[in-house]
Amino acid sequence: MRYKAHFLILSLALLLSRSSAYAHHSFAAEFDSDKPVQITGTVTKVEWTNPHVRFYVDVKNDQGAVVNWNIELGPPLILRHLGWRENSLKTGDQVTVEGYLAKDHSSLANAKKVTLADGRSVFAGSSAEKRGE
Amino acid sequence: MMALCQTEAGSIAGSVFGPAHAPAAGVSVEARNTETGTDYKAVSSPKGEYTLAQLPPGKYDVFVIDAKYRPFVRRGIVIRQPQPAALEIQLASNAGMLATLGEMPALFELLSKRPPPPQGPAPKTDDGKPDFSGVWLISPTSAGGRAQQPDLLPWARAQYRERVLNDYKDKPSARCLPELAGFLGRWPIKIVQTSKLLVTLRSDDVITAHQVYLDGRSFPQDLESSWQGYSIGKWESDSLVIDTLGLNDKTWLNMFPHSAKLHITERLRRPDLGHLEVETKYDDPESFRTPFQTKIVNVLAPDEEVEEYVCAENNQYRDHVSTN
Numbered sequence: 001m002r003y004k005a006h007f008l009i010l011s012l013a014l015l016l017s018r019s020s021a022y023a024h025h026s027f028a029a030e031f032d033s034d035k036p037v038q039i040t041g042t043v044t045k046v047e048w049t050n051p052h053v054r055f056y057v058d059v060k061n062d063q064g065a066v067v068n069w070n071i072e073l074g075p076p077l078i079l080r081h082l083g084w085r086e087n088s089l090k091t092g093d094q095v096t097v098e099g100y101l102a103k104d105h106s107s108l109a110n111a112k113k114v115t116l117a118d119g120r121s122v123f124a125g126s127s128a129e130k131r132g133e
Numbered sequence: 134m135m136a137l138c139q140t141e142a143g144s145i146a147g148s149v150f151g152p153a154h155a156p157a158a159g160v161s162v163e164a165r166n167t168e169t170g171t172d173y174k175a176v177s178s179p180k181g182e183y184t185l186a187q188l189p190p191g192k193y194d195v196f197v198i199d200a201k202y203r204p205f206v207r208r209g210i211v212i213r214q215p216q217p218a219a220l221e222i223q224l225a226s227n228a229g230m231l232a233t234l235g236e237m238p239a240l241f242e243l244l245s246k247r248p249p250p251p252q253g254p255a256p257k258t259d260d261g262k263p264d265f266s267g268v269w270l271i272s273p274t275s276a277g278g279r280a281q282q283p284d285l286l287p288w289a290r291a292q293y294r295e296r297v298l299n300d301y302k303d304k305p306s307a308r309c310l311p312e313l314a315g316f317l318g319r320w321p322i323k324i325v326q327t328s329k330l331l332v333t334l335r336s337d338d339v340i341t342a343h344q345v346y347l348d349g350r351s352f353p354q355d356l357e358s359s360w361q362g363y364s365i366g367k368w369e370s371d372s373l374v375i376d377t378l379g380l381n382d383k384t385w386l387n388m389f390p391h392s393a394k395l396h397i398t399e400r401l402r403r404p405d406l407g408h409l410e411v412e413t414k415y416d417d418p419e420s421f422r423t424p425f426q427t428k429i430v431n432v433l434a435p436d437e438e439v440e441e442y443v444c445a446e447n448n449q450y451r452d453h454v455s456t457n
Contacts, residue, residue, distance in 0.1 A: 024306050024307060024444075025301075025302075025304055025306065025307030025450055025454075026300050026301040026302065026304060026307075028300035028301075029299075029300040029301055029302035029304075029307065029454055030302075030450070030453055030454050047447055049443075049446045049447035050442055050443050050444050050446055050447065050448075051309070051442075051444045051447070051448055051450075052447065052448075052449075054447065054449075070449075072449075077320060077336060077337075077440065077442075078240055078243070078320075081243050082243070102453055103454075104453070104454075104455075105453055108453060
């Protein structure tokens with residue numbers, strides 16, 4: 001596991017006053033914005049479900065042991081509007097996930113960006129980068 | 134003598150600093166006497182200075198709950214004598230607050246990229262009433278507006294502060310329990326209207342349908358409390374006025390607490406084909422000093438559709454976060 005300094009400037013600060021009310025749960029209740037995390041590994045399962053889409057990634061830790069990470073995304077409805085489908089990410093895909101670590105779980109994270117081995121972004125919110133349709 | 138000393142008031146004073154240790158002006162600093170539950174409030178001066186005065190002896194928790202900053206709390210400050218207790222308050226920026234990928238701000242971005250809604254006159258039903266039928270989404274302007282802040286009574290204010298301080302972790306929807314969303318079309322909301330009944334359908338809540346009776350009935354005498362309450366609509370010129378009673382006290386109103394005495398009045402207008410205006414009044418004398426109002430504008434989204442939302446299918450929240 002590798003932590004990397006990360007600074008995100010949100011131009012939508014005003015919107016945040018209502019953000020928690022719009023979301024299924026508040027980001028900060030589950031994840032630590034002071035703990036950015038980056039992992040690379042193999043997708044073992046994708047769950048295209050409510051209230052969150054999830055996928056699981058086998059990651060080798062520093063000791064060489066394989067740890068299965070649980071990665072949380074938004075709901076299917078919004079991800080689909082961003083151009084992604086159930087099969088956008090597949091078992092066996094090699095991915096790099098940048099996100100934030102859960103507060104009380106060592107291998108649970110929230111994804112900010114998911115990149116495939118060939119450099120394409122998945123679930124990144126850009127329709128120019130979508131695949132799997 | 135002892136009794137006299139105990140009644141003498143003390144104070145908590147100091148300065149409020151924002152990021153980079155710059156004095157923060159106009160920030161509300163709240164203190165709660167943990168024994169009596171009484172709230173005290175001061176606002177920082179242009180130099181960032183504040184004084185919470187006239188504090189009876191006792192133990193106090195001091196808070197700053199301000200959307201611009203991460204919440205601040207210092208608990209257990211003891212006031213024993215009429216000497217000011219010093220408390221410097223260093224606040225951290227809230228700009229690092231994040232949301233789950235595919236939730237916020239992705240939803241706002243999607244809303245702002247939508248084409249303008251269709252134009253034309255507002256449709257009427259066969260009996261000449263305004264027809265609100267259609268699929269609606271909140272307008273980007275309404276989505277970006279600041280939520281109204283009710284003037285909360287002390288118990289409600291205390292509960293709200295704790296919700297903010299624990300990152301809203303007990304929000305009912307996180308456990309797949311219903312919300313009090315009304316006509317807020319943050320995800321597509323569908324209105325189906327007949328002469329006797331208006332139904333809202335939505336895909337962002339475990340309660341997917343809510344009925345508003347238009348058939349002239351009165352509220353039941355033995356109205357039991359429920360998550361969505363009992364709603365009756367009456368026409369006032371071009372507006373439909375919907376009263377909702379019989380709500381339980383378990384839902385969160387935006388992020389604020391409310392009691393089972395909450396009375397919601399929604400006034401719907403469709404000024405033209407593409408817009409639905411909803412003015413909502415929240416009256417709850419057990420929770421708010423005065424009723425408060427919000428206004429949102431929804432836009433017609435004929436290309437959208439509501440869909441199923443099976444929240445319980447894969448909700449791992451309780452495995453990951455300890456809730457009450």
